[in-house]
Amino acid sequence: MQRILLAALSSALISTAAFASEVAPDGVAFGEDGQVTASLTGVAGDPVAGKLAFVGRKLGNCLACHINDDATAESFHGEVGPPLNGVAGRWDTAQLRGIVVNSKMTFEDTIMPAFYHEGGERILEKFVGTTILTAQQVEDIVAYLQTLKEE
Amino acid sequence: MKRLIKTLTCTVAALVATTAVYAGEDAVLMINEEITIPTTAPAPEGSPLTELLSGWKFRSGETQALQMDDFDNPSFIFIDKARDQWVKVDGTEGKSCASCHEDVESFKGLRTELPRWNETKGKMYAMENYINDCRTERMGAEAWKWSKGNMTGMTSLISLQSRGLPVAVKTDGPASTAYELGKKLYYTRVGQLDMACSNCHEDNYGVMIRADHLSQGQINGFPTYRLKNAKINSVQARFKGCMKNIRAEPFKEGSEEFTALELYVASRGNGLAVESPAVRN
Numbered sequence: 361m362q363r364i365l366l367a368a369l370s371s372a373l374i375s376t377a378a379f380a381s382e383v384a385p386d387g388v389a390f391g392e393d394g395q396v397t398a399s400l401t402g403v404a405g406d407p408v409a410g411k412l413a414f415v416g417r418k419l420g421n422c423l424a425c426h427i428n429d430d431a432t433a434e435s436f437h438g439e440v441g442p443p444l445n446g447v448a449g450r451w452d453t454a455q456l457r458g459i460v461v462n463s464k465m466t467f468e469d470t471i472m473p474a475f476y477h478e479g480g481e482r483i484l485e486k487f488v489g490t491t492i493l494t495a496q497q498v499e500d501i502v503a504y505l506q507t508l509k510e511e
Numbered sequence: 512m513k514r515l516i517k518t519l520t521c522t523v524a525a526l527v528a529t530t531a532v533y534a535g536e537d538a539v540l541m542i543n544e545e546i547t548i549p550t551t552a553p554a555p556e557g558s559p560l561t562e563l564l565s566g567w568k569f570r571s572g573e574t575q576a577l578q579m580d581d582f583d584n585p586s587f588i589f590i591d592k593a594r595d596q597w598v599k600v601d602g603t604e605g606k607s608c609a610s611c612h613e614d615v616e617s618f619k620g621l622r623t624e625l626p627r628w629n630e631t632k633g634k635m636y637a638m639e640n641y642i643n644d645c646r647t648e649r650m651g652a653e654a655w656k657w658s659k660g661n662m663t664g665m666t667s668l669i670s671l672q673s674r675g676l677p678v679a680v681k682t683d684g685p686a687s688t689a690y691e692l693g694k695k696l697y698y699t700r701v702g703q704l705d706m707a708c709s710n711c712h713e714d715n716y717g718v719m720i721r722a723d724h725l726s727q728g729q730i731n732g733f734p735t736y737r738l739k740n741a742k743i744n745s746v747q748a749r750f751k752g753c754m755k756n757i758r759a760e761p762f763k764e765g766s767e768e769f770t771a772l773e774l775y776v777a778s779r780g781n782g783l784a785v786e787s788p789a790v791r792n
Contacts, residue, residue, distance in 0.1 A: 421721075423721060424720055424721045425721075436719070436721050437719075437721075438718070438720045439718040439719045440718055440719075440725075471706060471710040471711070471714065473703070473704040480701065480702065481700065481701045481702075481759075482701040482702060482759045483701075483702060483758060483760065484702065484703065484755065484758045484760050485760060487703045487758045492703060
């Protein structure tokens with residue numbers, strides 16, 4: 361547990377340090393199929409921190425909609441989106457990054473929220489001008505998703 | 512013996528819940544062992560749904576059972592208080608509800624028609640609007656807040672008179688403007704999570720969103736006692752909660768928008784039986 365906290369803490373420090381070179385939410389370059397090739401931060405994603413952001417209910421809260429057999433310590437996985445078991449074998453890094461940043465660029469009209477995007481209608485005041493995840497949290501989650509390989 | 516039957520009913524409901532596609536799919540809503548209330552209805556003409564399903568069908572056997580006996584349904588604590596309020600003189604005119612309406616049973620059927628167009632006022636009226644007009648204009652009493660206990664108790668008592676009757680709101684004529692506004696709001700994506708009502712309650716009902724079983728978002732059970740906040744919830748308070756969940760700035764309770772949305776969502780359930788006061792999680 362301490363190790364996880366330490367990892368999360370150090371990645372938080374790194375992301376602060378890397379802030380200057382961070383891609384802004386409106387500056388993300390999407391490929392034709394919605395993929396995002398370049399890292400948002402230039403700092404390699406940390407899969408351990410990524411799992412925490414993936415699971416965190418106030419962060420990615422990804423289990424609200426996706427089953428993930430790597431996170432069975434958490435009960436009640438949602439079924440709105442596809443299961444993420446083996447997701448690394450189905451999508452490459454750029455595609456996964458594009459889907460987490462703004463999945464609507466990959467799947468038109470999807471219910472999935474855009475996790476690194478500003479703007480929209482009637483946003484609750486305290487969230488105006490914010491993104492659901494930070495750029496580094498996106499990178500961390502993408503790094504984590506890449507560890508989800510089929511057995 | 513009654514207790515034993517109830518326990519058996521719960522067990523049966525729980526068994527059904529584990530084997531069915533969704534919780535309680537085959538369960539039957541029988542209240543007080545005497546009133547059977549249908550929890551499905553054919554979809555109205557033009558509905559995007561294939562069949563109307565009450566939110567009761569999506570709940571666990573345990574939650575379902577709470578609605579099957581008025582002694583177990585916590586709403587009735589508040590309904591009893593509302594019965595006292597019904598005959599209590601309040602305001603400058605020396606009147607109670609009973610002064611004009613006598614027995615609350617005279618409101619049988621009203622719940623099925625609301626919200627509706629109020630010709631005198633020239634706007635859509637929900638039950639809360641009518642109650643507050645009575646209080647301020649006839650009784651000389653203070654208006655109640657839309658979702659406070661005195662109001663939700665009274666709306667529950669009045670709605671109870673229509674339990675079992677099919678929802679039948681009018682969407683044409685003078686109500687059509689509100690209907691169209693409500694429909695537009697239903698399909699408009701809002702909030703940081705950028706979701707519309709339809710994303711969950713039309714496109715994804717029947718699946719789990721984390722530990723919650725997504726329903727069609729039918730409002731035939733409102734006012735509804737929720738285990739989550741241990742009180743009776745108005746429809747519009749529920750809308751507010753949904754909007755906050757998707758990080759959207761909610762409309763105000765009693766606003767043109769929320770009453771229009773209430774009308775539209777009610778119309779999606781035209782034909783479903785009123786279950787007020789329902790119990791949900």
